[in-house]
């Protein structure tokens with residue numbers, strides 16, 4: 001027994017830089033990931049994916065493969081356990097990939113058709129590659145474009161907003177921008193591939209996984225396999241990146257099926273190539289933006305039509321058209337999302353779903369309008385700053401967009417900028433600068449947490465949070481320390497175990513806010529339970545809290561984070577190469593919990609935005625329906641040499657409702673970056689690039705180097 005000093009110690013951990021708690025374990029290899037944790041009697045499953053884009057599996061020649069060394073089973077639609085995918089989970093109906101092995105249909109290239117299980121991973125792979133699958137092939141259609149036949153506006157909330165008479169306001173406008181923008185298919189291939197090990201332990205299913213939410217995955221597995229929720233446990237201690245891809249996926253489902261069939265632990269790991277069809281991706285977008293303004297650049301009309309594709313088996317909407325809703329006041333304000341269903345893998349959430357491609361279109365169009373009006377792009381944004389949500393009519397919880405532009409412009413040296421394009425030359429390089437706004441919704445979801453005062457004068461927090469590489473574990477430690485009024489060294493945060501109870505996933509930029517809120521509540525309840533100088537029993541004293549009620553009681557407001565991004569580029573007129581020389585992002589994104597990891601989060605998002613602007617593009621082969629190069633050799637991402645002087649910082653912007661002041665910073669860093677770079681390329685060359693990525697061939701074709709002449 002010991003006495004507690006909980007209520008007399010220091011505060012102020014939040015807002016102070018703290019290195020990652022698990023950092024040393026990670027860099028020394030002591031931290032084990034889902035695919036490398038040892039298990040006795042472990043068997044290994046290897047996925048076999050379809051080689052056609054549409055049709056049926058006619059026959060699987062399992063027998064020869066079953067005679068290969070070490071092979072234990074070949075699971076497929078003819079022999080796999082049945083599941084019940086007719087349910088609504090935390091994020092809606094499950095992706096129909098959950099029904100792979102339940103029927104013989106093949107809806108896209110790379111659909112799972114078999115799982116070969118063997119004693120070793122190598123044996124499973126050898127056998128999987130030898131497995132002969134016969135198909136009945138049907139013609140496929142993967143050709144995406146705006147408004148092609150079959151395009152529709154989905155039902156459901158937020159697919160269409162209409163305020164005012166758009167055509168009348170466009171007709172009354174002195175300046176009109178009417179432009180089409182497109183972004184390609186983009187993939188969030190995390191460093192750590194998806195991996196899960198499933199095993200039965202005294203009637204309980206335990207899945208060691210790499211995911212964004214262990215409650216979420218446990219709940220889906222329970223529903224899918226018709227199990228009592230209390231008999232499913234999912235753990236996900238360390239996660240090497242997720243970005244929206246790590247929810248319920250086929251690897252967990254097949255690991256459970258195989259572990260059930262064989263009654264031994266089974267691990268299924270996706271290969272990188274398999275991730276390109278199984279992990280989800282960002283749909284290509286085709287967007288039309290129409291802006292109408294008075295002579296001074298005040299918007300009269302705002303219209304954004306966003307198109308994306310989805311698979312034939314699941315509707316996923318990349319809500320690009322949502323970006324402009326909180327951004328700009330306009331008398332007529334219309335936005336709509338449209339989808340077409342094709343024979344392709346199902347797209348999914350990818351960091352800043354909707355906002356990332358949507359901001360490219362809108363923030364480019366705003367720059368085009370500034371050019372037409374002869375108004376500085378920042379001044380134009382100031383002129384169109386709304387007093388309340390332009391579509392919702394709701395007051396903003398806080399809106400510090402202009403403070404971001406002020407601070408960013410000062411640091412970047414924007415005031416000295418000559419707005420005319422195509423004038424600055426340095427050897428063979430043309431130089432330019434550009435800016436764009438960022439925004440991302442601020443949300444919170446119910447979560448539960450338990451905080452224990454231990455007999456050794458430390459504290460243990462238990463919450464089903466996920467640290468997908470963001471530093472969430474460390475942020476939660478700082479939040480708990482402040483709420484307990486102790487130093488972070490006395491706080492141990494345990495995460496990613498579904499037995500800790502329901503909690504929000506690491507998604508929607510709302511993980512830390514949702515979990516932090518629950519921890520704050522539980523810690524405050526614990527402090528009330530603790531008597532100064534009182535005794536702590538060996539099992540400790542625990543307080544639990546959930547935020548169901550406080551979250552439901554939040555008032556209706558327009559809640560967003562904002563930011564201003566600045567880019568300087570150099571364009572090689574001989575090769576068409578675009579080099580980003582400087583990137584600066586200033587954000588108003590709530591109270592910053594851990595400046596060290598927050599900066600890394602912003603810079604990471606901006607780096608991805610740079611990658612989106614200049615490099616990333618998955619190319620689909622019309623003939624086969626598959627990707628031309630589903631690997632990180634062919635799918636080009638920004639590497640160290642592409643990323644220059646890049647800086648992120650923030651202005652004070654605490655959220656008034658959150659107990660810590662948090663808004664959430666997971667996604668906003670990527671929003672607006674591509675537009676800032678595209679606008680800088682225009683400023684350098686005089687040519688607008690409305691198709692991403694801005695590849696050298698596109699720059700050359702568009703005539704870089706002709707400056708003003710190229711615009712004629």
Ligand code: MOS
Nearest residue numbers: 244350351507508
């Ligand atoms: Mo994120 S794309 O909300 O996981």
